[in-house]
Structure formats: structure tokens, C-alpha cells
Amino acid sequence: MVVSVLVLISIFLPVTLTLVLNVEAVQNVIVKRASAFATEYLGTRVEVGRIDLDLFSRVRVTDFYVEDHAQDTILYVERAWASIRSLNIAEDGLLLGMAKAENGEFNLRELEDGELNIRPIVGRLQRPDAKGNFRMVIGNIDASGLTFRYERLEHRDPEYGIDYYDMEIADIDVEIDDFSVDKARVWADIRSLSAREKSGFIIGNLTTKFLVDMGEIAFEEFALTTPTSHIVVPEFRLLGGDWTRYKEFIHNVKMVGRVENSSLSTDDLAYFAPAMRTWKTSVSGVDASFDGVVSNFEGVVSRATIAERVRRWQRLGLRVCLIGAHRSMS
DSSP: OHHHHHHHHHHHHHHHHHHHHTSHHHHHHHHHHHHHHHHHHHTSOEEEEEEEEOTTSEEEEEEEEEEOTTSSEEEEEEEEEEEEEEOOTTTTOEEEEEEEEEEEEEEEEBOTTSOBTTHHHHHHHTOSSGGGOOEEEEEEEEEEEEEEEEEOSSOOOOSSSOOTTEEEEEEEEEEEEEEEEETTEEEEEEEEEEEEETTSOEESEEEEEEEEETTEEEEEEEEEEOSSOEEEEEEEEEEOSSGGGGGGHHHHOEEEEEEEEEEEEHHHHTTTOGGGTTTOOEEEEEEEEEEEOGGGOEEEEEEEEETTEEEOOSOBOTTTTTHHHHHHHO
16 A cells, blocks of 8 residues: 555656646746846846746746846747756756757847957856856757857948858757856867858858867867868867957957868858959868968968869968958958
8 A cells, every 4th residue: 555655646746746837827936936046146137938847857948038238138049948967056057968949049249338248147157156156067959040149339341251240140050969068168069060151151060079268269170061161170279368359359369270181162261251252263182280360360281182283382371362351350
């Protein structure tokens, strides 16, 4: 009899709790408290449309919204699901086994004071007190229909190519393993990513492992495929020293890396260097290294094949190739 009672309790109690949690009145309380907690934790307005829980520690959130200090949207996700491993944020952080998201946007904008809208939130997470020791680990992320925007107060509006002061990357579909955030330190393994920039540049697939920490962005095993190019970069680093230097990216942030056995089309490069728009050339078997800021960028190409011929250079001055990009950004 005791065993039977325990079995009944173990089955019906979770079911009952799940049903209770989905009652509208209970939902209102959960959503209100979750929004209030997130608002206090991040120091900015956070709203949640609905939260659903099931028997297996899975949660579904709809209409998740985060506002910046200028009362504009910094983050919005229409639908998200996650399996929870631990909610003991004070000790373990937020641990999720998997997470899925559909139809979201992340807007990174420069405010009137010259700071990026995300800076106050990042500062909140970096505080030395308990509330700022934020840690999150997600085993697997599968997201689709995302949009990323980066906007400065002043746009450059080039005739062709990417406006680095007003970028919009849409139709982002991405799969990520081992995503981790520890205060402001982020690392992950991108298994696949596809997207398109509003200029017309298309990412067919991108894979890489990356680390973001203290003004440095490091990529390993980077591979990018577009409709006309395939680029393999074993290692690539953006070295700013401090995040404030990224505001003047083309002058302050050093790019260091090497390219191996890659094929490049000037049609793709023209989105970044408009002066190459009329070249209509493809290069294959490229081995190269590069080191410098965009405004004074040079590289060494050790091998490349153009029109069935192998050509070798001791040094290639990329400043000429990138002059169109420099003009569009400076």
C-alpha cells in the first residue's frame, strides 16, 4: 500500500504542479516575478510574455524583451525553449542542457553619450558583488530567424558594400555547442552558421571556436563558405586591448591571423573593399598571413593560383585593395 501511494504521488504530484503552473492566475504571478528579478539583476527593463514549465525541468518562454537605457530594444526573442540543469545561480550559475530560440533580434547601438547600449548591462554583470558574478553554461544552442544590428550615430552610407557603422545581419540560423559565459568572458563552438548582410553579402556556412575576453576576440579552426569563396583560417585574433577602442575599429583594433589553402572571389571581397568590385577574379590555393589595423593593413601571400597559374609574392601590400573599404569606414 505504501509503495502504491508513493508511486501515485510521484506521478500525480508533478502533473498537478504542472497544471497549476499553467493556470492563468499563477502564470501572471510567475511572469511578474521573473520579469522583476531579471530587471533588478540586469539593471534595465525586462519583460516576459509567458513562461511554461513541464515535468522534465524544461521551460518555454515567449516574448522575452530586454530594453536598453534609451528605452529601445536591445534583445527580443519570440520563442525560446531550454532544459534546466541548475537554477542555483549564486553557486553554480545558470546551467542549461539545451536551448532553442526562434525569431529574435539583438540590437547593438551607440547612445548619445558615445557608449554602446550594452555597456551598462555588461558592467552590471562584471560587478564584484554576488549579483554580478554571473555564470551561464549551455550544452547546445539551436537558433533560427535571428537578426543582429550594429548602428553608430553617424552612418557612412557607401555606394556599395558593407557600412560598418550601420550593419544588419539577418536570417541567422546557428548551432552552437558548449556555450559559456563567465562574467564578461564568452566562449563557444559554432558548429554551423548561415546569414546575410543587408549589403548582399551571404554567409553560406561558418564554423569556428571563439573566445571573447578583455578586449580580445580569438577564433580557431575558422572556416567560411559563401556562394563563391571558401576560406580556412586556422587562427585569427582581434586585439583591441580595451572595448572602448572598438568604437574606432579601423584605426585601433589589430587583426592577426593566417589563411590556408583557401579560394577567394573578388565579388565577396568587394563587399569589404569596394575598389575590387570590377575585378571579377577568383584566386585559389591561397596561403597567407596578415597583421595590422584596417586603415594600415598589410599581409604576406606565400602562394596563390590565378587562372591555372601558380604565382608567388614575397609581400603583398593590401592597403591598395582595401582603400575602398577604408574610405567607406573613415
